[in-house]
Amino acid sequence: MSVVVITKENFDAEVMQADKPVIIDFWAAWCGPCQMMGPVVEELADEIQDVKFGKINVDEQPELAAKFGVMSIPTFIMMKDGKEVKKTMGAMPKSELAAYFGI
């Protein structure tokens, strides 16, 4: 599956009402480590079917970044049944990101 672009307009439908866990990648175009992680998240989204992957551009969606208290990017948050269950940040190898979220 591809990575869903999440905005404040589709946040409720795509994240809160999702029927499976959602991992959200908070990123920005000017952030080097985010650019490193973009392809990693896309690969995981292709390989893993029981988790949905979304990305939030913090420049375009400052309200969502603030709502999740994002203070450094890239930040990765896993949401389950509309609740935040796990959070990590920074560039890391794919295996480490997958292991952190247990996927």
Next chain:
Amino acid sequence: MMYDIIIVGAGPAGLSAAIYGVRSGKSVLVLEKSTYGGQIINTPEVENYPGIQKISGYEFATNLYNQAVNLGAEVVYEEVTAIEEQGELKKVVTKDHVYECHSVILATGARNRRLGLDREEELTGAGVSYCATCDGMFFRGKDVAVAGGGNTALEDALFLSNYCKTVYLIHRREEFRGEKKILDALREKENVVFILNANVIRLNGEDRLSSVTVKDKNTGEEKDIPVSGIFVAIGQEPVNQPFEDLVKMDDHGYIISGEECGTSMEGVFTAGDCRTKQVRQLTTAASDGAVAALQACNYISGV
């Protein structure tokens, strides 16, 4: 698994070494614990690399990575925990595997120096940051602190003063090492408060930073400064602990080496920010990589 050369670290030094190694006909494995590129991926614009007028750090790192891999270098994401001598071979141990090789190049780089305070790790990304240009925008309209007295600290303070409410510049001395021009610009800013001769001794807050405690070096007086962020800019430090018993290091943990990129152990070479040197730049990292790889090739031919 056996290689001619194993390189520890996929930053500019390690990947440059990989290019020179594979082009000399050697089999090369690069082991990296995080992502390729090293510190340069945090730099938005590189404008001082000879022959390239302007490029982002990410793009530079990605070009270098592709160049090394397309030439035949293998890059594997595993953290090296130990290197042992085994006759004329070296054994490189990671959490998951043991690799063997004729020659090792240590290109482990450096990271931003930590304050060394309790809860620093826990509050990183929750108010504690080592990169103002990366994380500064999340503190728009808020009070923040910058710790340090060099150019990076001054530049960070100036950058943050443009959109944070108040910027407290905390420095352990009276005088700044950074450029006078930036310092003068900071003095003109009404929202920059200088706290001199003071050390940050505590980070406070529940889930996220809410204040820092500073101690005046002369009077011993302690004071809490309410801030939602602190940007730490107190220089770099090497991360060479796994190799402490392998090669000689200086008091700061840099691998003792010279222009030839050798170390105290035969067959082990070093390149980039992790070694003792005067100038730590992208260009000197790349140059070290070339030297270390060719020295490693000479060593292998001589064995």
